[in-house]
Amino acid sequence: MKKRLFSILIFAFAMLSCTAYASNNVSSIDIDVLLNGDGSAEITQLWKGSFDEGTENYIVINNLDGMTVEDLSVSDDDGEYEVLPDWDIDASFEEKAEKCGIRTTDEGYELCFGISGYGDRNYRIKYKIDGLAGGYDDYDGFNFMFINRGMNPFPTDASVTVRLADGTALD
Numbered sequence: 001m002k003k004r005l006f007s008i009l010i011f012a013f014a015m016l017s018c019t020a021y022a023s024n025n026v027s028s029i030d031i032d033v034l035l036n037g038d039g040s041a042e043i044t045q046l047w048k049g050s051f052d053e054g055t056e057n058y059i060v061i062n063n064l065d066g067m068t069v070e071d072l073s074v075s076d077d078d079g080e081y082e083v084l085p086d087w088d089i090d091a092s093f094e095e096k097a098e099k100c101g102i103r104t105t106d107e108g109y110e111l112c113f114g115i116s117g118y119g120d121r122n123y124r125i126k127y128k129i130d131g132l133a134g135g136y137d138d139y140d141g142f143n144f145m146f147i148n149r150g151m152n153p154f155p156t157d158a159s160v161t162v163r164l165a166d167g168t169a170l171d
Contacts, residue, residue, distance in 0.1 A: 024051045026155040031146050033162040035170075041132040043146075047123040049153070051115045055093045059125065060148045062108035067131040074100040074113040075124045087112045102127075 026049040034042040045059070061069055074081040078098070087101030089112070096114030103110040111127060133142040146160050162170040 024053060024057075024153045025049050026151075026153050028157040029147065029155045029159075031158070031160045033146070033160065034165060035133055035162065036165050039133040039135075040128055040130045041142075042128050043126065045123075045125040047121075047125065047155075049155075050120050052118050054115060055091070055096050056089070056112050056114050057123070058103075058113070059111040060108070060150065061111065061129075062105075062148070063145075064108050064129075064131075067129050069102060069109045069111070069127055069129055071126070071128040072100055072102050072111055073126045076116060077122050078116070081113060081116075100125075 026047055028046075028048045030046040032044045032046075034044075036042070047057075051057070072083060076098075081098050081100045084099050084101040087103045087110075088095070089103070093115070096112075097116040098114060100111070100113035103112055111125065113123065113125065115121070129144075132144060133140055147155065147158055164170065
C-alpha cells in the first residue's frame, strides 16, 4: 500500500512539474516610448520568452480616455508578420502564425499576434498611440499603464524608457 501511495505521489508531482514547464513565460519586456510633439507616442516592445502552448499573445490596452491605437507591426527572429484587418481569436495556430492584428473591445484594444512557433521566442511589437501626452494647466504629461497588471503571462523583468522625438531622455 505504501509503495502504491508513493508511486501515485511521484506521478502527481511529475505531472505538476510537466504542467508548470509547459506554460508560457515572458522573461523580459523592454519598452521604448518615443513622444512626438503632437502628443502621440511610438511604442516598441521587445519580448523575450518561452512559449509552449496556445495560439497567440496579446497586449490589453484599456481606459484610453479618447486615445487611439494604430499602426501595429510585429516581427520575430524569422521576420515581419502580416497585419490582418480583422483578428479572429478562434483561428487555428496555423492561421495565426506570422500574423498580427488589432482587436477592438468594449474597454479598448487588444494587440494580437500569433505565437508562430513553440520554444524560445523574441518578438518586436510596434504601435502608435494618438493622444498619449496632453497639456494641462501647469505641465504636460501622461498617465498610461505600459504593462497591464492582468497580463498573462506576466513578465519576470520589464523596463520602460521614455524619450522625446529629439532623443532627450525623460526620467
